[in-house]
Amino acid sequence: xxxxxxxxxxxxxxxxxxxxxxxxxxxxxxxxxxxxxxxxxxxxxxxxxxxxxxxxxxxxxxxxxxxxxxxxxxxxxxxxxxxxxxxxxxxxxxxxxxxxxxxxxxxxxxxxxxxx
Numbered sequence: 106x107x108x109x110x111x112x113x114x115x116x117x118x119x120x121x122x123x124x125x126x127x128x129x130x131x132x133x134x135x136x137x138x139x140x141x142x143x144x145x146x147x148x149x150x151x152x153x154x155x156x157x158x159x160x161x162x163x164x165x166x167x168x169x170x171x172x173x174x175x176x177x178x179x180x181x182x183x184x185x186x187x188x189x190x191x192x193x194x195x196x197x198x199x200x201x202x203x204x205x206x207x208x209x210x211x212x213x214x215x216x217x218x219x220x221x
Contacts, residue, residue, distance in 0.1 A: 137218060
């Protein structure tokens with residue numbers, strides 16, 4: 106009778122350890138799925154912003170700089186206005202590059218999380 110109780114206790118202990126390990130695994134899976142979902146949403150939002158910048162913001166920015174340059178060459182504006190336009194254009198391009206870098210980083214993280 107003593108051996109039976111010890112064996113039964115070991116079996117119960119093993120079952121509890123297995124259940125705890127399964128719960129830990131499920132917790133980790135939920136955390137990874139949550140990270141993947143968050144990253145997917147962020148990548149989608151950044152993708153929309155990049156598309157908008159590539160289709161409208163950057164072309165308009167280049168056009169503004171070109172017009173400011175032509176206006177300065179023809180003598181219609183001061184050098185300070187040209188420099189302001191160029192500075193603003195550079196800032197827009199830097200914002201685009203920063204957004205593109207963030208997008209690429211998140212795609213890399215998403216790819217890392219999705220690999221088995």
